[in-house]
């Protein structure tokens with residue numbers, strides 16, 4: 001028997017999204033005919049001005065330790081971007097901490113805000129890493145199931161049902177991974193008012209904010225008045241809208257005392273994010289050409305979303321799904337395919353990989369195994385071919401039920 005590990009990791013499970021992606025990559029490398037619609041990672045290349053800025057940073061010798069909280073150019077670039085998206089509201093770059101991906105930003109925020117005996121509400125289905133990060137902070141993740149009739153979103157009333165005097169935080173993701181649902185501004189306002197009343201911190205994960213199929217970026221807590229934002233952390237980053245997942249640049253915007261604590265924490269863990277990558281991201285957030293690229297990528301995601309929805313509606317009309325308004329995920333329900341011996345997200349994904357060579361993520365990874373998540377951040381050709389296979393499996397399972 002190996003020595004027991006620390007209680008720090010007693011609840012720790014490795015990320016299922018990362019594991020599925022690694023497995024799909026392994027199969028592809030081994031020459032298997034596999035489509036990976038599992039991982040949420042844009043298929044586009046990082047826009048050229050950001051790449052150039054990264055290369056030049058290396059050539060200019062920006063290869064030493066960065067400032068721990070991030071280079072001023074990047075913090076200003078992020079503040080400017082957040083400000084522009086929210087009608088020019090003032091955003092202070094000094095309240096931004098740059099990290100190695102927004103995953104670390106969320107970790108920094110949770111670790112500095114929460115501790116044992118605290119409860120943190122997480123609307124569910126929820127992105128895999130939220131409950132794990134809350135556990136690592138020794139707090140208790142409390143899943144709040146979203147309403148099926150309402151894109152699996154939660155309301156202040158739902159939060160209220162799970163609230164106790166120990167509730168200290170709420171992690172809200174909009175546009176949402178894994179569902180693609182987007183909270184409207186009135187919905188955000190009502191949740192922010194609820195949080196203020198109960199003195200609950202909101203960690204607003206807005207990493208997908210620009211990938212929104214309404215007009216402009218998705219509504220944000222930053223669109224609300226200051227008095228509703230006293231206990232708010234905004235999470236943003238370069239990975240998704242800027243196709244920069246591998247550069248590992250994320251950010252948190254928070255009140256000054258929290259910014260200071262997150263910076264101190266990070267000074268003992270990473271000493272700041274990769275230095276050349278920060279220069280690349282600074283270009284991404286400020287260069288007009290990149291802005292145009294982002295708009296083109298979002299238009300491509302929208303086109304794929306429309307295609308996907310249309311194909312599901314025509315070829316699998318019995319399959320329920322969440323109307324996707326943002327991010328690049330499509331969340332569909334499989335438990336109704338067979339009434340007796342219901343299909344689960346896990347069994348569906350296993351059969352799909354084995355019989356059709358397509359990787360998707362079972363809803364169980366997001367705490368609801370009645371569903372399956374598909375990422376359409378893949379090329380049009382891959383999406384079309386993978387969809388043929390997915391719909392073929394659904395039709396096979398449905399005809400087995402009818403027989």
Ligand code: PMP
Pocket residue numbers: 040100101102103104127173177205207237238239245248249250
């Ligand atoms: N939040 C959400 C909702 C995500 O889907 C991801 C994807 N990895 C992240 C945060 C973290 O992204 P990154 O660390 O690449 O910024």
Ligand code: GLU
Pocket residue numbers: 015017018038039040041127128129177
């Ligand atoms: N966020 C992406 C996903 O959900 C990337 C993998 C991860 O970090 O979880 O697939």
